[in-house]
Amino acid sequence: MLVDKLTAQGATGLSITSESDIVACRKVIRDLTTQLGFGMTDVTRIVTSVSELARNVYVHAKVGEMRWNSMRSPGKIGIEIIFEDKGPGIADINQALEPGFSTAKSMGMGLPGVKKLMDELEIVSVDGKGTLVKVKKWAKVK
Amino acid sequence: MNYSNSNYITVFEQWEDQKKFFCFTEKDAENLQKLHTISAQSCDEVVESLYDHLLQFEDVRIFLSNPEMIKRLKESQKQYFLEMTAGDYGEAYYEKRINIGITHKRLGIPPRLYMGAYSYYVQLMLPKIYNHVDFDQKQAQELFLTFFKIINLDQELAISAYVHAVESVVMQQAEEIIAMSTPIMQIWDGIVVAPVIGTLDGQRTQQFMEQLLNQIVETKSTIALIDITGVPQIDTATAQHLIDTINAVRLLGSNVIITGIRPIIAQTLVHLGINLKEIITKPSMGAGLKVALDMLSIKTS
Ligand SMILES: Nc1ncnc2c1ncn2[C@@H]1O[C@H](COP(=O)(O)OP(=O)(O)O)[C@@H](O)[C@H]1O
Ligand SMILES: [Mg+2]
Numbered sequence: 001m002l003v004d005k006l007t008a009q010g011a012t013g014l015s016i017t018s019e020s021d022i023v024a025c026r027k028v029i030r031d032l033t034t035q036l037g038f039g040m041t042d043v044t045r046i047v048t049s050v051s052e053l054a055r056n057v058y059v060h061a062k063v064g065e066m067r068w069n070s071m072r073s074p075g076k077i078g079i080e081i082i083f084e085d086k087g088p089g090i091a092d093i094n095q096a097l098e099p100g101f102s103t104a105k106s107m108g109m110g111l112p113g114v115k116k117l118m119d120e121l122e123i124v125s126v127d128g129k130g131t132l133v134k135v136k137k138w139a140k141v142k
Numbered sequence: 143m144n145y146s147n148s149n150y151i152t153v154f155e156q157w158e159d160q161k162k163f164f165c166f167t168e169k170d171a172e173n174l175q176k177l178h179t180i181s182a183q184s185c186d187e188v189v190e191s192l193y194d195h196l197l198q199f200e201d202v203r204i205f206l207s208n209p210e211m212i213k214r215l216k217e218s219q220k221q222y223f224l225e226m227t228a229g230d231y232g233e234a235y236y237e238k239r240i241n242i243g244i245t246h247k248r249l250g251i252p253p254r255l256y257m258g259a260y261s262y263y264v265q266l267m268l269p270k271i272y273n274h275v276d277f278d279q280k281q282a283q284e285l286f287l288t289f290f291k292i293i294n295l296d297q298e299l300a301i302s303a304y305v306h307a308v309e310s311v312v313m314q315q316a317e318e319i320i321a322m323s324t325p326i327m328q329i330w331d332g333i334v335v336a337p338v339i340g341t342l343d344g345q346r347t348q349q350f351m352e353q354l355l356n357q358i359v360e361t362k363s364t365i366a367l368i369d370i371t372g373v374p375q376i377d378t379a380t381a382q383h384l385i386d387t388i389n390a391v392r393l394l395g396s397n398v399i400i401t402g403i404r405p406i407i408a409q410t411l412v413h414l415g416i417n418l419k420e421i422i423t424k425p426s427m428g429a430g431l432k433v434a435l436d437m438l439s440i441k442t443s
Contacts, residue, residue: 019343026341026375042233044375051341051377078232107378113414130339 004031014066016057016083025054025066027069029081036070036077037141045117046079052110053083053133059104061087061131086130102141103124153362157236163333164295166231173288174231180270183222188266192259205251206331223263226292239296243303253304260297264290290368326353328361332435333429339372347383355390363432364396369427373400381416397437401430 015024029050033043050066057064064085071078090096097115102108115121120136195215206212224244227236244258250271267289272282315326326336334357358366362418368374368387376384388398399422403411411418426431 022343023341031375041406041409044410047409048377048414050377051375051379054375055379107382107416109378109415111376116413117410 012069013065015065016054016065016085017063019058019114022051022054022058024095026121027051028066029068029079032068032070033079033137036079036139038077038079042137045083049117049135050081052114053081053135056133057083057085057087057109057131059066059106061085063069063087066129069132075140075142076138076142080134081138083133084130089127089129089131090123091123091127098121145368157233160298161231161295164291165299166291166295169293170288171229174227174292177267177271177285177289178224178227178229180267180274181227183430184266184270185220185223188223189216190261192219193264195262195337196255196259196370199255202255205249205255206342209386219259226289226296230440233294235316236299240303243300244307246300247304249308253301258332259299260293264293326357328357328363329367329431330435330438332361332363332438333365333367333431334358334363335367335369337369337372337427341373342380342383347387351353351383351387351390354387355394358391358394363367365399365437366391367399367401367427367430367434368397369402369430370400370407371400371404376407376411378414378416381411398422398426399430399433401427 011057014028014107016023016025026047028081030043030047033046037118044092047089054066056068060062064083064087067082071080098108099112100108111121111123114135118135118137120134122134123131124134125131194214197206206215222238225238233366242256245252251299268286271277271286272279274282277285326334329335334354336350336354336357338350340346354366354368357363368384370384373380384400388400391398400418401424403423403425422430422433424433
């Protein structure tokens with residue numbers, strides 16, 4: 001599995017520079033969250049969010065990267081995924097979170113959707129300097 | 143020069159261009175012939191020593207376990223080595239070098255395991271050229287530079303051929319996957335079915351949409367069932383592609399029924415705020431087909 005290979009190489013990140021990198025991001029996170037013990041529903045929510053955020057990096061900033069951390073404590077698992085780029089940044093974060101707002105003539109439903117699909121969403125952006133989006137999801141396990 | 147061209151192996155002009163690019167001239171061909179006596183005298187020693195060197199490495203030994211095979215390889219290695227100074231750098235030379243890369247790819251031997259052989263050749267030949275009684279310092283330098291050029295050219299050919307072989311495998315697989323995952327077919331007079339397997343994004347959407355529209359026109363179908371049972375997740379970009387496809391089908395005057403929406407996909411679509419209200423959706427392909435047949439009989443009766 002891609003994620004095992006990457007972990008064996010000590011990597012916890014993937015660069016995003018092409019359409020196929022979005023596929024790789026989804027794949028890594030799908031494998032990782034499944035291995036961690038997330039259920040099918042959560043896996044789909046997390047992977048859908050990854051797809052949105054990786055595509056945002058690729059479409060709005062062209063180049064960037066995805067990093068992840070997984071957490072496991074008795075009875076609880078969690079994943080944190082970070083997307084970072086040095087693209088144009090987001091001028092008004094609240095506006096970007098409004099359903100239907102898009103500067104790319106696309107749906108504008110990505111960020112508001114991710115907010116609903118994940119437990120935590122944090123956006124740090126400096127206009128003209130880049131964007132960092134951090135999402136987290138937790139689940140109880142036996 | 144276009145190396146992704148599938149004619150790479152047979153387009154001879156490229157080789158002539160390549161020699162020019164490496165500043166390989168007639169003079170170099172003559173120079174190499176002057177080295178032929180040295181090569182012929184030392185080829186046994188060079189090849190033996192090369193294999194002693196290579197076989198120290200576990201990675202190489204994996205590929206060279208059979209003594210018969212090693213014997214054969216040594217023989218062809220000798221031929222290869224002798225050809226470098228034989229003076230003929232035409233089409234046959236080129237093809238032989240190209241085949242080295244392709245053969246290694248086929249046997250699964252990575253370039254890092256045979257690229258070392260070239261530097262080994264250089265290392266062994268350098269003192270032989272410089273210490274040869276026939277050549278003074280200046281001549282030796284010129285001859286060595288020529289030898290270095292042919293080494294570079296040979297390396298370039300082996301690597302290009304290897305990359306080319308890898309690329310064609312990857313491209314072929316990609317095309318197969320694309321074609322395989324969208325087998326659009328007519329299942330009833332007036333109805334086509336298009337199962338989508340995998341994710342609809344980028345290149346695939348375009349291809350999927352074109353195939354679907356063509357099939358609809360060819361079969362004069364009025365209903366298209368798009369089955370998404372095999373789609374692992376739908377993000378907003380995929381949803382947009384689906385909606386675009388549906389709109390294009392409608393422009394042809396046909397209807398779309400989306401089938402195989404799993405509950406988890408339906409839920410994520412709701413979270414993403416995507417509304418499929420105006421689209422007929424059915425949980426299974428069977429249920430979708432029933433609706434389609436009803437629609438057809440209403441129209442025809
Ligand atoms: N990584 C990013 N860099 C710069 N701008 C971004 C980035 N991610 C999102 N945005 C901005 O936020 C807007 C809303 O994003 P989103 O909700 O995903 O909709 P969409 O991608 O369809 O435009 C985008 O149109 C863009 O202006
Ligand atoms: Mg987006």
